[in-house]
Amino acid sequence: MKARLKIFSYVGLILFLSGFILFNLLLFMEGHKLTKEIIRDKVEPRYSSLLLSRGAHLLDQEYKSNIRFLADLNEVIETINRDKLVEYEISGEEIDAITGLFNNDLVFKFENLPAVFNEESERGAYIIKALRDYGGWLEGKKFSSGEEMKLEVKKIAGNIKKYDIINQKGINRYEAKNLRYRLAKDSSRGLVSDYPAVLFILVVGFTFSGGLLYIFPVYSTQQGDIKNNGIFLNASTNRGWLGILTGSYLILFYILLYYFHEYMTPWIIMADPLSFFLKNSEAGQFFLYGFLYTLVILVMGVRMILKYRHSKYQIFRTLSVMFFQTAFAFLIPEVLIRLNKPYFDFKNIWPLDYDFFFDYELNNLINSGSLGVFMLVWGIILIVIIVPVFVYFFGKRWYCSWVCGCGGLAETLGDPYRQLSVKTLKAWKVERYFIHGVLAFAVIMTVAVLYTYFTGSSTIMGLNSYVIRETYGVWIGAAFAGVVGTGFYPLMGNRVWCRFGCPLAAYLGLIQRFKSRFRITTNGGQCISCGNCSTYCEMGIDVRWYAQRGQDIVRSSCVGCGVCSAVCPRGVLNLENRELPANL
Numbered sequence: 001m002k003a004r005l006k007i008f009s010y011v012g013l014i015l016f017l018s019g020f021i022l023f024n025l026l027l028f029m030e031g032h033k034l035t036k037e038i039i040r041d042k043v044e045p046r047y048s049s050l051l052l053s054r055g056a057h058l059l060d061q062e063y064k065s066n067i068r069f070l071a072d073l074n075e076v077i078e079t080i081n082r083d084k085l086v087e088y089e090i091s092g093e094e095i096d097a098i099t100g101l102f103n104n105d106l107v108f109k110f111e112n113l114p115a116v117f118n119e120e121s122e123r124g125a126y127i128i129k130a131l132r133d134y135g136g137w138l139e140g141k142k143f144s145s146g147e148e149m150k151l152e153v154k155k156i157a158g159n160i161k162k163y164d165i166i167n168q169k170g171i172n173r174y175e176a177k178n179l180r181y182r183l184a185k186d187s188s189r190g191l192v193s194d195y196p197a198v199l200f201i202l203v204v205g206f207t208f209s210g211g212l213l214y215i216f217p218v219y220s221t222q223q224g225d226i227k228n229n230g231i232f233l234n235a236s237t238n239r240g241w242l243g244i245l246t247g248s249y250l251i252l253f254y255i256l257l258y259y260f261h262e263y264m265t266p267w268i269i270m271a272d273p274l275s276f277f278l279k280n281s282e283a284g285q286f287f288l289y290g291f292l293y294t295l296v297i298l299v300m301g302v303r304m305i306l307k308y309r310h311s312k313y314q315i316f317r318t319l320s321v322m323f324f325q326t327a328f329a330f331l332i333p334e335v336l337i338r339l340n341k342p343y344f345d346f347k348n349i350w351p352l353d354y355d356f357f358f359d360y361e362l363n364n365l366i367n368s369g370s371l372g373v374f375m376l377v378w379g380i381i382l383i384v385i386i387v388p389v390f391v392y393f394f395g396k397r398w399y400c401s402w403v404c405g406c407g408g409l410a411e412t413l414g415d416p417y418r419q420l421s422v423k424t425l426k427a428w429k430v431e432r433y434f435i436h437g438v439l440a441f442a443v444i445m446t447v448a449v450l451y452t453y454f455t456g457s458s459t460i461m462g463l464n465s466y467v468i469r470e471t472y473g474v475w476i477g478a479a480f481a482g483v484v485g486t487g488f489y490p491l492m493g494n495r496v497w498c499r500f501g502c503p504l505a506a507y508l509g510l511i512q513r514f515k516s517r518f519r520i521t522t523n524g525g526q527c528i529s530c531g532n533c534s535t536y537c538e539m540g541i542d543v544r545w546y547a548q549r550g551q552d553i554v555r556s557s558c559v560g561c562g563v564c565s566a567v568c569p570r571g572v573l574n575l576e577n578r579e580l581p582a583n584l
Contacts, residue, residue: 012213019206395518397560414494
């Protein structure tokens with residue numbers, strides 16, 4: 001019997017690796033052929049004319065490499081921007097001419113500028129308008145000297161060159177990113193474009209069935225009790241070469257996803273059939289990511305159930321995160337789009353859902369009728385009422401361990417790495433500074449964007465709300481939550497984001513620490529100091545220290561996963577929902 005199960009395990013591993021290798025090879029199996037028709041049909045006129053005039057040499061070329069095509073396209077975009085900077089830059093001679101207009105009384109007047117710039121020409125009209133936009137305060141200002149006026153005009157001209165010319169006349173970095181992706185996808189030629197559904201079925205079929213075939217024999221024969229024997233000797237679970245390789249792959253995947261998704265076009269094309277089936281529109285990088293995310297949670301959720309099958313709590317908890325990820329985070333939002341309704345994850349909560357109060361999100365919900373207004377009200381009710389009430393009765397575990405998609409991935413895909421969380425006092429101090437700092441950042445950002453939404457002013461106390469939210473999105477929403485939060489599973493444990501960065505976890509933790517009936521109770525007299533509890537604590541809590549002293553665990557970071565209780569051989573630890581004793 002064991003030999004047969006071992007064969008199944010090997011077959012599963014071969015199938016999984018075959019699907020995984022095929023998935024990655026697809027990135028290099030797609031060519032490109034950019035045509036005039038693609039540019040005219042898929043690109044808005046302002047950019048299509050620029051691309052056709054500067055990038056004619058790209059047309060009808062047979063590119064075999066995604067990398068080569070995107071490099072050439074990016075060179076064309078950079079050439080366009082360099083040309084526009086040269087064309088619309090205010091030269092030193094023109095700055096001298098501007099200041100020369102006011103040598104008599106040194107009072108700046110915009111009405112005199114047509115003497116230097118022909119306002120009938122496109123360039124002249126643009127420069128005069130830009131000078132008004134960036135230096136409107138100059139009107140009527142009297143300077144002490146011509147040199148002083150020249151310095152101010154030169155500074156304004158520098159700001160126009162830095163912030164405005166590319167945005168107004170060239171292709172800024174956001175538009176360039178979208179253009180690279182759009183043209184890469186629409187010009188794709190090859191196996192993926194010809195047979196997306198077939199390749200999708202092969203990749204998903206091999207990896208899904210292979211993963212399950214490998215998991216079942218390994219964990220269905222495992223003994224009911226969980227021990228930490230050997231996990232620190234395994235190359236994949238103790239920062240060995242296999243763990244470093246896995247972490248490096250995850251980090252690279254997230255970098256591509258958030259910053260260079262144009263290089264993922266073969267994968268995205270492969271997901272198009274499923275996307276059209278669910279929402280009747282083509283896939284994007286986040287549709288692909290949502291599907292892969294859900295698939296991983298389902299497969300690794302089965303592993304979690306088999307491994308902790310002696311604990312009903314772990315079984316139901318795992319089934320819960322599998323359900324919420326599949327239904328609420330993936331299927332329902334996509335189906336809403338098919339019904340011409342706003343994309344909305346009913347279980348996502350601010351400040352984890354950090355863009356919930358952004359202007360485009362609020363406008364989208366408000367303009368979507370009664371359902372959109374309900375979504376907006378529901379999101380606010382979650383923040384103000386449901387979160388405090390549920391945390392009071394059940395602790396933060398109701399969300400972090402039963403509902404949250406980030407927690408769901410951490411508990412399933414990340415379970416093999418939970419022992420890597422650092423349990424030192426220094427790490428705990430760093431954790432508190434980081435997670436509460438991110439929460440403060442999220443609150444400041446939200447106040448700023450709401451101020452802009454209601455007043456129309458993008459500046460509050462000298463800070464630009466758009467810069468604040470862009471900074472948060474790039475460094476917290478993408479780099480911290482994605483690249484570090486998941487990519488560092490094999491290096492720092494499975495709850496890096498939840499422990500050090502998640503602002504919602506910080507909000508829940510503050511309520512749990514001071515106003516919650518939840519805690520983990522201990523029976524110190526039964527503790528044999530085996531260390532299982534501390535080893536398996538994903539949040540970096542030295543549970544054994546509490547157990548040896550018979551102290552209840554009321555740490556704000558505890559997500560109530562209950563694994564410490566599940567792996568305790570003596571029943572020392574119990575998850576409780578009861579009132580705190582008066583002396584605590």
